[in-house]
Amino acid sequence: MNYAESLLYLDELNTFGIRLGLARMEELCARLGHPERSYTTIHIAGTNGKGSVTQMLDAVHRAAGIRCGRYLSPHLVSYTERMSVDGHEIGEEAFAALLTRVRAAADAMTAEGHEHPTQFEALTALAFLYFAEEGVETAVIETGLGGLLDSTNIIEPVLTIITNVAMDHADRCGGTLLGIAEHKAGIIKEGVPVITAAAGEPLAVIERRAEELGADVFVCGEDFFAALQHAPEGGQQVAFHSLVCRESEPYALALAGGYQAENAALAIMAAKLLEREDARVTETAIRTGLRTVRHPARFEVLVRDGLPIVVDGAHNPAGMQALRAGLDAYFPVLPRVFLLGILKDKDIDAMLAALLRPGDRVVTVRPSSERAAGADVVAAVAAAMGLDTLACGDPAGALAEAAARARSDGALLVAAGSLYLVGGIRTMLGAGR
Known part of the structure; x- marks a missing residue:
């Protein structure tokens, strides 16, 4: 072959x-x-x-x-x-x-x-x-x-x-x-x-x-x-x-x-x-x-055209809790816009409860996996928490939308939820391996 x-x-x-x-x-x-x-x-x-x-x-x-x-x-x-x-x-x-x-x-x-x-x-x-x-x-x-x-x-x-x-x-x-x-x-x-x-x-x-x-x-x-x-x-x-x-x-x-x-x-x-x-x-x-040592997509901090971005492969409640602690420690005052894609066999409710806080904005998308949860499914959970939420149809559009919202708010952009999502996001952002 x-x-x-x-x-x-x-x-x-x-x-x-x-x-x-x-x-x-x-x-x-x-x-x-x-x-x-x-x-x-x-x-x-x-x-x-x-x-x-x-x-x-x-x-x-x-x-x-x-x-x-x-x-x-x-x-x-x-x-x-x-x-x-x-x-x-x-x-x-x-x-x-x-x-x-x-x-x-x-x-x-x-x-x-x-x-x-x-x-x-x-x-x-x-x-x-x-x-x-x-x-x-x-x-x-x-x-x-x-x-x-x-x-x-x-x-x-x-x-x-x-x-x-x-x-x-x-x-x-x-x-x-x-x-x-x-x-x-x-x-x-x-x-x-x-x-x-x-x-x-x-x-x-x-x-x-x-x-x-x-x-x-x-x-x-x-x-x-x-x-x-x-x-x-x-x-x-x-x-x-x-x-x-x-x-x-x-x-x-x-x-x-x-x-x-x-x-x-x-x-x-x-x-x-x-x-x-x-x-x-x-x-x-x-x-x-x-x-x-390098380990891409593990609290990886990137800057693109002045926009600070954190790419993290957190994909379960404990990982989301650790990500949130890192965000609070490294970026305590910046508002956050989250770009999220999660697999359907994960505890989505617990993951979002561990990660999100009042005032956060959320953009969701379906990761590239047969096990992926629909963007609307994740968005519904975030919306039920009272957060400004948008479900997008493809990762490129979701990244563009999340970046636009982050720039308008002077916010930090955070991509997380699944390695199946953040790998592609890193590629779009021009991050090497």
Whole structure:
């Protein structure tokens, strides 16, 4: 297949939907020679923040001179964004060639009576194969959905990170907060250290599972701590304290948003544990990684023709709450115009309740996804809150309308609600990857 044909094939795989379970993935990777076993891995799950932590640890490894693969999802614009080696995304030609091999293995599976792999399983197998072909030493792997039955959970990592646990994907992960915690705790492996920022009952679930498997647990807020500070030279930095590591000076952090302090703490704690096994993971590498890391559409601040814009992939109530806190901290006095697009399987009411306040103006649009909620559905919720709301038919028109309203009000424009929306918005705004 060429790249265009590979995209058509991936679209065809959408017919299989989301089917949790590891049997198909194990069979597929076995037929590919188990590429996931040819390098060490770090496995990252959580409701929010796992993508940022994945990017931070990838950046730390690269700064340490360790050949590192990175796998995350979903993408903003192109499937090739999901996997990289040494900070470089896979090329379209290599993507198509490897997917051709994955397809051949999948076809052989079905010919012998096995279930056909899903789209996410095919992509994950492609990433595993890519990392093996490129000879990476370590791969930082983000889960797609949950953890226990997620396609990535066939790996045997050297370190497990569970960022936090909040309500999201409840329909597929047990229906309750404790059910979600059980799914995320499902990535814990025997004797493999666990780092987490979970709290309350979810933390109890994680600790119980870790104890059953003889895995040490390091808890943010108990074993290590982080506080966001304004750096003297501008920007922000994170003060990190740990009960098991020596005290260090604050770390400069490239990613904006108050919630990134906790994510950085998880990454720093992870690096401190990795440092014990690999002398290349030095304090200098940690600092360089955090200072240079990029993660588009996570409280990303842009300015276009004098208009300040925040692009954020917040897509659940906890993410919206964190976004609102960031807006209040960084732009406390500016009025806000929100450009929102949300998936229909999300808790739209709770998301808007966490994000919006009296006086906010809202423009809605349908994201580019089969799972998307209609612009009128989201607009109705915002209008019921008494807000000035407009539903638009296409993203380009919605962006133009939201920008016009923001300019007329001297307001901040905020695009959020789904990565399926903000990826396209970034492209329209001319933001690079």
